[in-house]
Amino acid sequence: MSAQFLQFFFSGITVGATYALSALGFTLIYNACNVINFAQGEFIMLGGMLTVFFVHGGLPLPIAAILAVIAPAVVGILLEKFAIEPAQGAGSVSLIIITIGASLVIRGVIQIWLGKGAHILAAFSSNEPIAIGGATLLPQSLWVLGVAAAMVIALWLFFRRTVAGKAILATSYNALAAQLVGIPTQWVLRLSFALSAAMGAVAGILLTPITLTSYDVGIMLGLKGFVAAVVGGLGSGLGAVAGGLLVGLVEAMSAGYISSAYKDAVPFVLILFILFFLPRGLFGARITERV
Amino acid sequence: MKHRNTGLFLLAGILVALPLLLPNSYYYDIAIRMAINAVVALGLNLLIGFAGQVSLGHAGFFGIGAYATAILTTHFGWHPLSALLAGALGAAALAALLARPIFRLRGHYLAMATLGLGILIAMALKNEAAYTGGPDGMAVAPMSVFGLQMDGEQQWYWFFSANLLFSVWACRNLIDSPFGRALRALHGCEVAAQVAGVNVARYKAIIFVFSAFFASIMGSLTAHYVGFVTPNVADFFYSIELVTMVVVGGMASVFGSVLGAALLTALPQALATLEGWETVAFGTILVLFMVFLPEGLVPSLSRRFAGRP
Numbered sequence: 001m002s003a004q005f006l007q008f009f010f011s012g013i014t015v016g017a018t019y020a021l022s023a024l025g026f027t028l029i030y031n032a033c034n035v036i037n038f039a040q041g042e043f044i045m046l047g048g049m050l051t052v053f054f055v056h057g058g059l060p061l062p063i064a065a066i067l068a069v070i071a072p073a074v075v076g077i078l079l080e081k082f083a084i085e086p087a088q089g090a091g092s093v094s095l096i097i098i099t100i101g102a103s104l105v106i107r108g109v110i111q112i113w114l115g116k117g118a119h120i121l122a123a124f125s126s127n128e129p130i131a132i133g134g135a136t137l138l139p140q141s142l143w144v145l146g147v148a149a150a151m152v153i154a155l156w157l158f159f160r161r162t163v164a165g166k167a168i169l170a171t172s173y174n175a176l177a178a179q180l181v182g183i184p185t186q187w188v189l190r191l192s193f194a195l196s197a198a199m200g201a202v203a204g205i206l207l208t209p210i211t212l213t214s215y216d217v218g219i220m221l222g223l224k225g226f227v228a229a230v231v232g233g234l235g236s237g238l239g240a241v242a243g244g245l246l247v248g249l250v251e252a253m254s255a256g257y258i259s260s261a262y263k264d265a266v267p268f269v270l271i272l273f274i275l276f277f278l279p280r281g282l283f284g285a286r287i288t289e290r291v
Numbered sequence: 292m293k294h295r296n297t298g299l300f301l302l303a304g305i306l307v308a309l310p311l312l313l314p315n316s317y318y319y320d321i322a323i324r325m326a327i328n329a330v331v332a333l334g335l336n337l338l339i340g341f342a343g344q345v346s347l348g349h350a351g352f353f354g355i356g357a358y359a360t361a362i363l364t365t366h367f368g369w370h371p372l373s374a375l376l377a378g379a380l381g382a383a384a385l386a387a388l389l390a391r392p393i394f395r396l397r398g399h400y401l402a403m404a405t406l407g408l409g410i411l412i413a414m415a416l417k418n419e420a421a422y423t424g425g426p427d428g429m430a431v432a433p434m435s436v437f438g439l440q441m442d443g444e445q446q447w448y449w450f451f452s453a454n455l456l457f458s459v460w461a462c463r464n465l466i467d468s469p470f471g472r473a474l475r476a477l478h479g480c481e482v483a484a485q486v487a488g489v490n491v492a493r494y495k496a497i498i499f500v501f502s503a504f505f506a507s508i509m510g511s512l513t514a515h516y517v518g519f520v521t522p523n524v525a526d527f528f529y530s531i532e533l534v535t536m537v538v539v540g541g542m543a544s545v546f547g548s549v550l551g552a553a554l555l556t557a558l559p560q561a562l563a564t565l566e567g568w569e570t571v572a573f574g575t576i577l578v579l580f581m582v583f584l585p586e587g588l589v590p591s592l593s594r595r596f597a598g599r600p
Contacts, residue, residue: 036399083578090585091542092398093345097535098581104574112567223410223527230403265414268407275404276392 003134008256009249010132014141014210016248017148018044021203022225023232023240024155025196031172031235032192035084035095039103041222043197046072047204048213049110052119061124069201075106076197077190085189103218111215121208144206151202152241155195159237168192172235200225220264224251227267231274233284242282246270298546299460306452310445319444321560326451327513329552330458332536333545334505339534340543341466342498343478344394345402348409349533352503354416354525355382356510361431361520362422371434375511382507383500390496406527413525428521431514447516454512455549458505462545474498475543539580541587550588 029037054064083098124143129136159165170178171188179185228247232239247267255263335349359378363369393404416423434441465471476484477491485491514520540551562569584591
């Protein structure tokens with residue numbers, strides 16, 4: 001394994017981990033109410049931008065980061081309450097437009113409030129690259145990987161061990177049946193939006209020291225998260241994580257070995273290719289439709 | 292069917308009367324853009340509203356037309372008409388090639404695939420700077436056909452108005468034809484349509500190719516009209532705008548698409564006075580529309596006023 005390959009692997013897996021978090025956000029909301037939330041990317045943007053804003057305001061990084069996770073979670077709940085909930089029964093295309101409308105509102109407000117410029121956030125710990133096998137790894141990458149892994153494990157435990165998590169799972173399997181056994185499904189929806197927004201925000205915070213942030217980074221990051229969720233098969237948590245890592249890796253490898261101009265195109269080529277052969281993604285349920 | 296053509300005459304009347312109300316070329320420009328978007332939205336509505344197949348990448352086909360015209364007339368000295376035709380055939384061929392694998396997909400997977408397709412086209416236009424001028428775009432010569440040169444907003448206005456009227460007429464005839472009934476049948480229930488003898492895959496492919504062809508032609512004409520193309524013509528956001536026009540106007544409503552296109556073209560212009568808040572206002576209005584009129588303007592209004600189901 002050459003040093004070059006290892007270098008691309010490191011950068012791919014780092015970005016891929018953030019795609020995985022974003023894809024998990026898509027999956028959570030998709031499972032809860034069958035909505036593809038195109039505002040997911042804005043949560044990523046909010047995480048990064050708010051952290052920068054709070055840090056510049058003089059808050060220490062940990063507190064700034066916590067605030068920058070809570071605020072998007074509140075935005076997620078508001079989105080559910082004021083845009084998704086009143087539109088229940090609308091077609092899937094209408095719901096897509098609603099979430100796109102919401103993403104415009106979020107992006108627009110941030111653009112007015114924090115301006116159009118790009119913002120820097122210092123790395124969480126040192127900037128000293130670590131040399132491994134001829135390649136270098138930034139400490140920030142370790143932060144990304146570590147926190148992302150912790151989030152995934154925490155989410156897994158949440159779904160397996162807590163009543164709230166099981167309530168979400170039950171609602172995603174069958175909302176009516178969940179309601180009948182006394183699960184407040186409305187509350188489950190809001191919790192899913194809050195969790196999904198928080199996942200996105202964490203991804204945004206982790207990524208900002210590596211890639212900078214601005215009011216419009218959410219568009220591409222969100223779309224790539226969507227790609228990752230579909231690669232894995234919509235609705236599958238495992239699929240979302242695998243899809244995120246795969247998209248990140250393929251993107252980094254092709255940027256390194258083929259052409260960096262088309263780096264952003266790679267996830268979309270990948271998804272078309274996968275869907276042509278596996279119409280339901282890698283881990284999607286093989287459903288036969290009943291007539 | 293006595294009043295079948297009332298809407299068409301009404302539209303014609305509006306298009307003829309409109310110039311009396313348009314004070315200057317800025318308003319002509321908006322009216323022209325409305326007509327352009329209306330025709331593209333009509334084609335997309337055949338796919339989304341009537342056949343029930345979502346496409347989030349339709350601007351890609353529009354972009355193919357625009358750039359085919361720009362590149363072939365500028366770099367290769369082609370005649371505008373042959374460039375337009377080449378673009379439209381290219382877009383149709385791409386649609387035909389991808390129709391089979393893409394329409395095996397359903398729902399959000401279909402949305403993902405069409406979205407990806409549109410984004411890839413836009414990125415190709417942005418990155419192949421040697422031909423396309425990259426993100427800055429490129430100039431396009433004005434259109435002259437048979438010695439007649441199109442210039443001035445007024446000329447273009449009549450041209451695009453006639454174009455719109457013809458498209459509305461053609462769409463309505465298409466929908467009322469056996470072909471249109473087959474499309475609506477497969478929207479209702481694919482299996483039932485198949486049982487009734489509709490070749491589902493073939494019909495989806497045909498309407499996809501048809502709407503791509505439509506979009507590409509409009510892209511070519513727009514390139515000539517504006518005199519300049521940028522990769523934004525194939526942008527993801529334009530795809531979304533087109534879908535929004537269809538949905539806001541009303542799925543499976545021909546006049547809905549025209550109204551939706553007019554509204555969504557005028558809205559950003561009207562909001563431009565808000566100085567910075569236009570994105571927020573536009574997003575809010577989109578959400579409000581979808582929440583309060585999920586079926587779209589024309590179906591909701593016609594139900595309210597005519598008392599029809």
